[in-house]
Amino acid sequence: MHVPRPVFSIWRAVRSRVKPLYCSHYHSTTVYNPTTTAKCCVAPRTYCTTAPEGEVRVRFAPSPTGYLHLGGLRTALYNYLLARSKNGKFILRIEDTDSTRLVPGAAEALYEMLQWAGLEPDESPVGGGSHGPYMQSERRHLYQQHASALVDNGAAYRCFCSKFRLELLRKENARQGERPKYDNKCSTLSTARADKLVQQGTPHCVRLKLRPTESFHDLVYGEICNTLEDVEGDPVILKSDGQATYHLANVVDDHLMGVTHVLRGVEWQVSTPKHILLYQGLGWTPPALAHLPLMLNTDGSKLSKRQDNLRVEHLRSAGYTARSLLNFVIGGGLVNKDNSCIYTLDDLVQKFDISRITTNPSRIDMERLDHLSRMDLHRSIQHQSEASNTRQQLRRLVQDTVCLKSDDPVLRDEFLSRVMDWSITEPINRLQDLMDPKFRYLWTAPTTTTSSTSDSSLEQQQQAVSVVRLVQRSVQAMSEEEYTRDGLLAMLKSTHETLGMKKPLFMKTVRLAMCGTTQGDAVVDIFRTFGRDEALRRLQCYLDLNKLQSDSTSNT
Structure with a gap:
């Protein structure tokens, strides 16, 4: 079912006026034990922190700071395929905590593009679910409570360093040719001293204590060992305004939403030791981790949300189908190495095997996309179950492009079918190619009796x-x-x-x-x-x- 963008906005407006029914333990002043699942004392509801035993739960968690591009579509697709291949759940979570970088309408566009691609979430801000809310901006109190739990457990500490002192540190690092690194000064503050500063209203943030961690197993890259404490200072996990950073918010949300597998871009691999420390500090078991290799531009540079030509919305408008884009982003190492077949989403679910994901970066090759698009067009014409829908799409495209009456002969099924059959023999990759001026003759009769290149006697x-x-x-x-x-x-x-x-x-x-x-x-x-x-x-x-x-x- 397609959910238009206004519905998404209405949902947010309603949720902003409704106080979440979380367990009363979350609002009490007593010591909070983050390792237990709390039950609400005042309402017959359990706040879920674990998935049903054996159920695979994955999430796609984009930030609405830009529109969905091909890299994001691939991440969403891999998560969707893993969930469906294991009869699990696919969750959409919107990471909208950085209000300074939000793009108006981006969250709604993200959801719309997932729907168009057929990657319908089982739980989302629109559809709801038992592990919501699914907008991080509505989970702020959870991050604050878990940050306090980390401080109480000694896994984190309050930092009272002023902006002025931090700026001096950055300048000194730069003068010595070093990367910016916090000196962990506040990590030595006693609990009594820190409590007193808090009582005095001194602005502060919360930092995670970095310490050596063991290697972790990546389902794609194997054993990974990153040593962070030697190259960076203790990172901020809760800002002075009470807003969580990516690291804390993701760990808390993934655990409370019962996520069992995290599939994300390899750029987050270097941050994984921080996340493991957060899991350990809260007494939780980390989910299985899989980092996906980079998708690169043709010249080898990284994709950017600011590349409009690689936005899914732009490619849809250009006439590429969801199926051709899904076959394009899934890459040659998984199911269609020889590019000889075009697969449906159900086919991809059946063929998906996470162990076949390679570590090799893939480059955007628009010629390959055109090739896949042409195969998809041929399939949609030649398969009887799809031909009727393709014909209807072509009819709407002609009506939108050429001013014709609804009873014009070229809009009849017989004529459109013949054009579709003829297109298979032509260098046509998308239905939209049939709207090119060189094919104008298909839809309108000539308006002159002479050639535009010569005058006849x-x-x-x-x-x-x-x-x-x-x-x-x-x-x-x-x-x-x-x-x-x-x-x-x-x-x-x-x-x-x-x-x-x-x-x-x-x-x-x-x-x-x-x-x-x-x-x-x-x-x-x-x-x-x-x-x-x-x-x-x-x-x-x-x-x-x-x-x-x-x-x-x-x-x-």
């Missing part, structure tokens, strides 16, 4: 009229059974021999009458694509137009 025009009239009578004499390629070839041969014309001139004349151009497809193929009725209509249109122009010249 009166004698030549009279000769053309004679040709068209004879061809018209010949076609009228053909039955539907005779209107075949062989029958048309025989008719054209007989007609040009009867007129005593050279074949090239004869064919150019007929092509001009039917298409308005002297160059293009073979005349016999034009007749076959148009069909008998449309061919006769085009020939009559030419004769009527010629008469109108002749009458106009005579009156002048």
Whole structure:
């Protein structure tokens, strides 16, 4: 079911006025034990922090700081395929905590593009679910409570360093040619001193204590060991304004939403030790981790949300189908290495195997996308179950592009089907290619009796009229059974021999009458694509137009 963007906005407005029914323990002043699942003391509801035993739960968690591009689509697809292949749940979570970078309408566009691609979430801000809310901006109190739990457990500490001192540190690091690094000064503050500063209203943030961690297993890259404490200072996990950073928010949300597998871009691999420390500090078991190799531009540079030409919305508008884009982003190492097949979403679910994901970065190759798009177009034409829908799409495309009455003959099923069949033999990658000006003749009859590249003499025009009239009578004499390629070839041969014309001139004349151009497809193929009725209509249109122009010249 398609959910329009206004519904998303209405949902947010309603949720902002409704206080979440979380367990009363979350609002109490007593010591909070983050390792237990709390039950609400005042309402018959359990706040879920674990998934049903054995259920695979994955999430796609984009930030609405830009629109969905191909890299994001691939991440969403891999998560969706893992969930569906294991009969699990696919969750959409919107990470909108950084209000300074939010793009208006981006969250709604993200959801709309997932729906268009067929990647319908089981739980989301729109559809809801038992582990919501699914907007991070509505989970702020959870992050604050878990940050406090980390401080109480000694896994984090409050930092009271002023902006001025931090700026001095950055300048000193720069002077010595070092990367910016906090010196962990506040990590040595006693609990009593920190509590006193808090009571005095001293601004502060919360920092995670970095310490050596063991290597972790990446389902794609194998054993990974990153040493962070040697290259950076203790990171902020809760800002002075009470807003959580990415690291804390993700760990808390993934645990409370029962996420069992995290599939994300490899750029987050270096941050994983921080996340493991957060899990350990809260007494939780981390989910299985899989980092996906980079998708790169053709020149090897990283993709950016600011590349409008790689936005899914832009590619949809350009006429690429969801199926062709999904086959494109999934990459050659998973299911379609030889690019010889186009797979449905159900096919991809059946074939998906996370162990087959390679560590090799993939580069955007638009020629490959066009190739996949062409195969997808052929499939949608040749498969009976899809042909009707493809024909309807083409009809709407023609109506939107060319001003035609709804009863125009070129909008009939028979004509559209012939055009679709003909397109398979042409270098056409998308239905939208059929709207190119060079194919205008398919949808509208010529509006002139002469070629745009030459002016015909009166004698030549009279000769053309004679040709068209004879061809018209010949076609009228053909039955539907005779209107075949062989029958048309025989008719054209007989007609040009009867007129005593050279074949090239004869064919150019007929092509001009039917298409308005002297160059293009073979005349016999034009007749076959148009069909008998449309061919006769085009020939009559030419004769009527010629008469109108002749009458106009005579009156002048």
